[in-house]
Amino acid sequence: FLHKILPPVVVGPVIMTIGLILSPAAVNMVMGKGKEAFYTQGQSLTIALISLSAVIAIMMFGRGMLRLVPILCGIAAGYCASLFVGIVDFTPILNAPWFALPNFTAPVFKLEAVIYMVPIAIAPAIEHIGDMLAISNVTKENFLKNPGLKSTLLGDGLATSLAGCFGGPPNTTYSEVTGAVSITKAYNPAIMTFAALAAILLAFVGKLGAALSTIPAPVIGGIMLLLFGIIASVGMETLIKNSVDLAEPRNMIIVALIFVCAIGGMVL
Numbered sequence: 415f416l417h418k419i420l421p422p423v424v425v426g427p428v429i430m431t432i433g434l435i436l437s438p439a440a441v442n443m444v445m446g447k448g449k450e451a452f453y454t455q456g457q458s459l460t461i462a463l464i465s466l467s468a469v470i471a472i473m474m475f476g477r478g479m480l481r482l483v484p485i486l487c488g489i490a491a492g493y494c495a496s497l498f499v500g501i502v503d504f505t506p507i508l509n510a511p512w513f514a515l516p517n518f519t520a521p522v523f524k525l526e527a528v529i530y531m532v533p534i535a536i537a538p539a540i541e542h543i544g545d546m547l548a549i550s551n552v553t554k555e556n557f558l559k560n561p562g563l564k565s566t567l568l569g570d571g572l573a574t575s576l577a578g579c580f581g582g583p584p585n586t587t588y589s590e591v592t593g594a595v596s597i598t599k600a601y602n603p604a605i606m607t608f609a610a611l612a613a614i615l616l617a618f619v620g621k622l623g624a625a626l627s628t629i630p631a632p633v634i635g636g637i638m639l640l641l642f643g644i645i646a647s648v649g650m651e652t653l654i655k656n657s658v659d660l661a662e663p664r665n666m667i668i669v670a671l672i673f674v675c676a677i678g679g680m681v682l
Contacts, residue, residue, distance in 0.1 A: 423653070428672060465633050482600065514620030549592050
């Protein structure tokens with residue numbers, strides 16, 4: 415049924431727009447346009463270029479285990495460049511304790527807040543479907559069929575509910591992971607499970623969280639440029655692989671409207 419309402423001429427542009435919509439955030443990081451930026455645009459561009467170049471070099475020329483960690487290598491290279499320039503602030507690390515408990519709060523239910531959030535919850539549900547389409551195309555596994563959207567949406571909803579019970583923010587599918595998976599070729603869901611459990615445990619190490627917060631935005635921005643571009647290219651590959659003829663008026667209209675509405679920021 416999903417293949418009938420979501421043919422390649424729809425799936426391809428939707429995946430492309432996911433990457434393109436996210437790209438301004440990466441560009442702002444690269445250009446040093448953050449609110450708390452205390453470095454020049456030249457410094458920001460240089461650091462972002464070093465991070466990006468390191469990731470590309472590892473992807474193209476890395477061997478063995480090195481090819482599995484191009485993003486980590488890019489962050490390390492960018493961080494070293496940031497240290498050399500002198501834009502890393504170690505104050506958060508010095509002030510953070512080694513062991514820190516997250517701030518847990520008891521949930522409070524208010525009808526007004528629930529009514530307000532229900533329509534907003536529709537947006538991440540739609541984004542979830544788009545991200546599932548994207549990751550399915552990257553891994554060549556049909557996650558829409560196995561485990562199926564009903565299971566993935568249920569898991570997303572339960573995770574958000576559990577986070578709320580502990581006073582945490584709502585969860586959403588993270589489009590950036592699609593680009594990371596495409597780079598590392600680590601398709602096994604067990605890897606994501608291990609990463610999630612490791613993240614939960616490391617959340618109690620105060621100095622580690624503080625250290626991650628010291629990574630300058632240009633370091634992440636340089637890597638995000640590639641990740642978001644890869645997501646967009648996956649959508650393009652979907653159109654090409656399925657031989658979608660854009661000279662046909664029907665296909666051209668569908669693709670054109672998806673691009674303009676999504677990139678133009680149309681919100682219902």
